[in-house]
Amino acid sequence: MHSHRLSLMGAVLAAALFTAGCGPAEQRTAVPIGGASGAELAERQVFRRGNGAEPETLDPHRATSVTAGNIARDLFEGLTEMTPDGSVKPAAAESWTISEDSLVYTFRLRSGARWSNGDPVTAGDWLFSLRRAVDPATLSDYAAILYPIEGARAIVAGEAAPDTLGVQALDEQTLEIRLAAPTPYFLGLLTHSMSYPVHPPSVERHGERYARAGNLVSNGAYQLTEWVVQSHIRAVRNPYYWNDAETVINEVWYYPIDNQDAELRRYRTGELDMTEKVSSRQVDWIQRNLADEFVISPYFGTYYYGLNVTRAPFQGNRELRLALSMAIDRDVITERISGTGEIPAYSWVPPIPGYTQQLPEWAGWTQAEREAEARRLFEQSGHAAESPLVLELIYNTDDNHRRLATAIASMWQEVLGVETRLSNQEWKVFLQTRRERRQTQVFRSGWIGDYLDAFTFTELLHSTYGLNDTGYASERYDELVDTAALEADPARRRALLEEAERVLIDDHPIIPLYFYVTARLVKPWVGGYVPNIMDQHYTKNLYILKH
Amino acid sequence: MLRFTLNRLLGAIPTLLILIAVAFFLIRMAPGGPFDSERQLPPEIEANLRAAYNLDAPLHQQFLRYLADLARGDFGPSFQYRDFTVTELIASGFPVSLRLGGLALLLALVLGVTAGTLAAMRQNRAPDYAVMAVSMTGISVPNFVMAPLLVLVFAVLLGWLPAGGLGDGGWRHLLLPVICLALPQVAYIARLTRGSMIEVLRSHFIRTARAQGLAMHTIVLRHALKPALLPVVSFLGPAAAGLITGSVVIEQIFGLPGLGRYFVQGALNRDYTLVMGVVVFYGALIILFNFLVDLLYGWLDPRVKA
């Protein structure tokens, strides 16, 4: 078949006719949808994307990595789906109702939804899946995501049976989920792979090998057909997907390429339609030569330096912490060092809808003013310029981190006369050192939000939170976070979270440096690509233009 | 012969055991564990994982259990690739590495021996200098520089070959990786062959052959090649080890699904079982390879003939 120039109407019609005429296993030439109408589609609707590290598994309940998430998003469908603007829209659930007290969610499942083997997707399947996700036997790293569901925490800890989970199948098409506490971002959580359904008969038959090609039965727009570890993963369209008619791309190839230079080379030869990342060393070259294909957009993450506040010199020395933070010229960092359009960060939570960033007053100053204040605070902190302070800054081995650390060390040297010893460590060593908090003084870190809500950032610095490597423990902050966690009213909750951030920025146990961006190369013939802050892209929304 | 083989194989067991023990305790001594990540696991979940993978037992018990599993041919489950056992990963990665390494070795031998022989025959003349200069480059330019360079030229700029991946496993996908992997070995083998060939050509029995009026090609091929190859054969053991280490880099750069790549990923992820599996497997392979080299040596040199 040749490519077509079709109107929206024609496309839908043609797809409907075509679907009717073809067996489910047959491939078909896709048709453009929506905004793409009028453009000419390529004959071969095959999408090949670089996908970073090899996914550790494609089992949605055991996967943790971004790269596994990229694939799971195509293979499975959650109850809800994230739109590019950050709002939640119905997906596997047609609609839902939320109880007055915000504790009971009742989902109406899409009628006619089917698994990739043709079986209908039932509320029982969802029940099975959510129980499996929190069952300790599943060995799910990410089970904590589902803790808002009633009973989940006890089940994960092995203190209760999985069937005590607060989920019920009211009938074939109705699923009820009860929460332990009001969780305003719960609908957003349901876009996470932990909440995806698995096909019960396949899981029972294949057990640990459920996620292998040939065994994996899924409910998303695509089904897994091939998985060669460290080589590629291939998925083809799922003919039983409820919205298959609007899916354009027939086949997706995910290539695990963790080296960004190699990824760029393969992109340049046309072996890839889209890269996962670009190396910051290549940004200049890309901006000169491939500017049209270079897509940069904000990402829900913060790059920061953590300060170990459990030990000298940072223990009880807010002035020193602030002085170090103010001495850093973030514009220089983002323009000259990271260089991919990152946004200078003076606060903790990246800019997202429904939340106001809590910038400190000095965010609006000139750098000269900041430096003057930094010197003043530094002196106040008991570290006069005459008795130089020696700091150790650890970061995980990486060229970008090293360049950044070098720049910051020289800023500290210049402004405050602080001498900084740089120490790089291999990733796992770094994580352990950081966690032990024994020698650490300053450490590099970054945080990417799990779901689109400020809380995913706020809770990180709660004194009891496992990942709080700074050792920050503020009663006021903890109280605000705890209260916000139980607050059902969105406006009040937002106010609590914003106040918590103000407390945090005032105490300054961390030095925010910049907010991440997603930077990748996308071939001009990839249609439907919409950058978004969670960097979630559904292949079913993309199409390949004729080229 | 049978007894010799048996002796050698039995003799390999202590070597392997030491290798296993050293690797086992070394990787566990490395800071960080398989389940550490930037997002720390809730303690209850981590406890579940450690129990499931037998990581909560005392170290010596873990070791004994590993040995017991190994004796049954079970390399254990991969910590990183949750859906696969290490045995499956080796079974899927090794054929790729073997093809890559085997072709590279073959290429290295053919090119290296030919170039070395030509250089020796034209000693201190243009072809000799050319071969030596090229091989010096081959030795001194590391893989991770050579490989991207070749990809840039032949894949990105000329568009003749793919820039990476195994594709259908055809020659176009293997050509550049094989060349990159073979180059340093080509260089070593060429220099080795040249040196030993020059020495052999100066030996008395070559003078005898010349005095018998034999043509130069007969002398080189029939008289000199076999003895000149002996150092090359001895080098095959180190060469194989070199190819294995080289493949770690090459597979990474070209995105080939071979064992070397598993090894790197395994080590970085503290995937104890995968790292152990690759180490034990390659260890056994190198022992086997050296045994074969010894046999080959015996076959080549009648003075140590079996």
Next chain:
Amino acid sequence: MSTTPLLEVSDLHVRFTTPAGPVQAVAGLSFSLSASETLAIVGESGSGKTQAALALLGLLADNGRASGSARLEGEELIGQPARVLNRVRGARIGMVFQDPMTSLNPFLTIGDQMGQVLARHRPMARAAARAECCRLLDAVGISAAARRLTQYPHELSGGMRQRVMIAAALLCRPALLIADEPTTALDVTVQAQILALLGELRREFATAVLLITHDLGIVAGTCERMLVMQRGALVEQGTVDQVYAEPAHPYTRRLLAAAPRLDAPRSAAVPLPADSRMLLAAEEVSVRFRLPPERLFSRARELQAVSEVSLTVAERETLGIVGESGCGKSTLARALLRLVEPAAGRVQFDGRELTALDRTQLKAARRDLQLVFQDPLAALDPRMTVRDIVAEPLRTFRPELRAAEVTAEVTKILEEVGLEAAHLYRYPHQFSGGQCQRIGIARALILRPKLLVCDEPVSALDVTIQSQIINLLRDLQERFGLTLLFIAHDLAVVREISHRVMVMYLGRVVELAPVERLYASPEHPYTRALLAAVPIPDPERERNRVRTPLAGEPPSAFAPPSGCAFRTRCPHAIERCAEERPALRDYRGALVACHLAGKLGEPGRG
């Protein structure tokens, strides 16, 4: 004889370009050789004799160039390309080299190596080629020829390999056979066999022979005419009889005079004081070596290198030890010094039991026991100056000496061995072989030892130098009151210096007697065979010598024959020899290990 000579060489020059400048190896050599004639080129090392022969075949090293003319049956050879020469090499001129151990390709079977020559020059069917190779092997006296074709050189003994070399050289019936020191690497009994073979083959194949040698004894017995070369130039030529009887050139006279000969009256050894006390005594010393398996898959082997040897050496005495290679003479010497540990037996030295000393005591005792090695250059560290080399033992045994005193000591000893103070700061490679050996002797003597063990000290040296070193040793013995253990394979050399001589065969002593007694009337059949095999530099006597060369070569030390080890080659062996090992018994002033001692009659000597 045809009127045109087979080979006409005129004004042949060979030059080598070396980093140190051009070296003239052959300067204006001219001679001619008729068909079927036997011509010897005689000269010492560096005389250019070998380079001249290599130049004829265009086989010079890369940095060598030949000029002048050499015509083989009228056809010019010098300056021809390999293409042309390859039709001559192996076809019309066959060549046999010195060392059969290295001159055959160890990686190819005998059949392959011979077959290639035929394939190149006389193409024929496979079977015919095989038959032809067998025929030639038969002709050179190799039994079971067909089987030999499938064997590799290492499976053959040295003598056999040289026979194979000769067979390969004769495969194409060359008009000329060039033999370059063909027997120098062989034991004397085997040398006799090969020389006899060459003589026979020359007659059978009507081949002219150009024999290149340093050994005047060989020339006397095998050649018709001879050339004498010195430093690249021809100094004398003539018939063998002529040259030996009336050497015209002083160099020739010197050569002839220097050659030790068994038939000449012996220059007296240093007289032995009558009341000389015992210095060294060995009782039933045995040495065993464990060797790695010969084949990959067999067990480790044990080699009995020395078996139950007893001896005594008096102060100021020289005991000569002779025997063919592998007879255990060097190992015995090392065992006496405990440089290898004897497996059994006792050694007494200067009243102390060496075999009972611990490491420290032994080290102290070594001061009185010094060694001089065979290859002088190899035994000296090339990176050390002569002063440091010679002074080395002082560092161990007299560390109290100051540098100036050391230098004085070294200068003194250098002068004693005929070197000068000017040599102190030079390096070994700047010296000739003879000078290097003097340095080695100086090093051994600097501590004024009582016993000096000389292991083949002159066998790597030219004959004129040999006699100088022998004289030096005798001289030093007298002056320092040295006791010498003198090990050599050359019976004539041993005769020159020894008071008593011990003959070894396969690790055992077969005869031990005062030197006059041994050379005048050897008792053991092996001693007799050895003496009979030594060529004498006198054409007249060589021609009249009745010779029955000893057959075969020494058996493997891994599997020595039962009873008398020599019985497998002994022309007189009787049944008893296989059953009972003969003990060393006194027979008229000689210790002899032979059941037939005294029953064999007078030895047949030339």
